[in-house]
Amino acid sequence: MLLHREALAVLGYPGEVARWVEDYRAAMPHHEPPAPRFALDPADASSWRPALGAFDRSGDWEVLFARELAEAPWRQVLARWWPRLLPGLWAGLTHGVIRTAHAVRGLAAAEEPTPAQLTEPARGLAYWAARWTALPGQPRLTGTHDLAAAVAAVPRPPRQEGERPGPGMAAGRLARLGSLPGYEEAPCLPAADQAPRLLGELTLRCADVCLHHPEVYPVPLVHGVTAPAAVRLVLPHRPAWWSPRWPRCGRWARPS
Template sequence: MTDTTGTLDEALERLHASGPERDGRLTNHAPMAVEALVRHGQAAAVHRWLDHYADKLEEPPPPYAPVTADGWREALGDPARITDWTRFFARELAEHPWRAVLAEWWPRLLPGIAAGATHPVIRTGHAVRTLLASPEGDADSGPRLAELAHALGYWAARHQPLPPLAPLAAAPSAAAALDAVPPVPEQDGGIRHRLAQLTAFPVWGDAPDPDTARARLTELVAAATHRYATHGHGEPTMLVHAATAPNAVLRALPALPRALWAPSLSAAWAASAAVTAAYTPVEAAPYEATSLTPEEVFARAAAHGDDHTIKFTDTALDVGGPLALAAAVRSVELNAPVFR
């Protein structure tokens, strides 16, 4: 959906005075949530939502030293350089087409897809979708290009690869692969502690060509979304990322060279499996089907107000179908509402 209200650009301009995190490491979800709200016809709710979210926004950290085209490797994965990285990408996007910048940096950033609890890649996916959906095609909207700079800068600053992983038995489908992911031994603590325990994943997702990679990535997003209906209770907030992270990659594919589609699938599978391993519950739980339409389901998520619920419902609507809608309703039930 194209935003004809101007609300998205207004919201992004408002948010770009803030950093991507608060309280040391918690992610600023507002840019992603407002993009989803506008996309699904809830532009009128955006500024009220932002007003309520405002106390979770912090100023960006001070700059340290400029990131350069020749010296970027020393700054990769340094969260103290968030502002330096954002300014670097702002310069790059001012001097080069945004698709060219994305194509150059995507393979450099992809190994760190799970960094920041996958939020940087999710923010990047929302930013790319916005640019692709613009009336100009190759959008030159200042706020939208700035949003891509913020997203890529956050990803670069938080970049951290997963530990080395051994292959387990091959799985025949994305759903079977997620079911076969072994949970980490210590199911407590933050995500960094959990991801450090990863040792092995089932083999799944090899793609002989770009079109197969896209089809399997679509399958993965659907499988992770469906799985939330029965397993989201394990950790209702964190498990949404098993679906929203690979969907962010899927959203970026149309803007990327086809040669990057297969490695994108591999990284997306690693991210989805990592979140699943970190938070999956011991047993599945029952869920109820819903008779609500997609529009009604998203309206319910918007009225609920939780940022993760809004973003997961956005992904569920991308997947479509009764089980995805039931999973979205389940996220509304499991996560604490913002508006009461």
């Protein structure tokens, strides 16, 4: 909810925030997140890696990130965890990276982060980690498509009998995507050193897909617009050692 409030404020509609919050509370069921159970050690991959994608560990993740952000500058925490979480970008229909990016934009605008501003990235990163879901296949930097051709080449999984619009449908189609002819080549692009420009182009291409396919349940398509836009928000805050190149086989230039 906070990311929508932040977006409304940045777009120049702060007076709409309170009404939007009340409408959202009435329209959507809300549940308490799972309570923390077991501590996670950020320095020990055998501790945190098995908890990726485990939503019942979201409380453990939030405690971890709250502690990380209390002990180190937020840019340092982001630099440590962004490469670890990025291969699972799909997390919760990309809501993890979207929420994290909105939190980063708020932090970057503040001279000194408030406790509330530090709570939001802790929750955004925790949701991302707890919903961590990798795309099928192996993205490579050896493909022949340009970005427009890559988007056009992604196959569309056929709708199955009884399939209903919603998050479950999107997750089911994602699981089937890797086995469809043509998918393995679609996400593979030549080495790219112009990430901001390419993310902007990807946002534009995905918006075009949304506009030209009104017959498709729109929510997953909309996230094809908001997710790359969110990643682009974070790029100015990446440390100097981050490679400008895209992931190779799901790993960044300096994973840790």
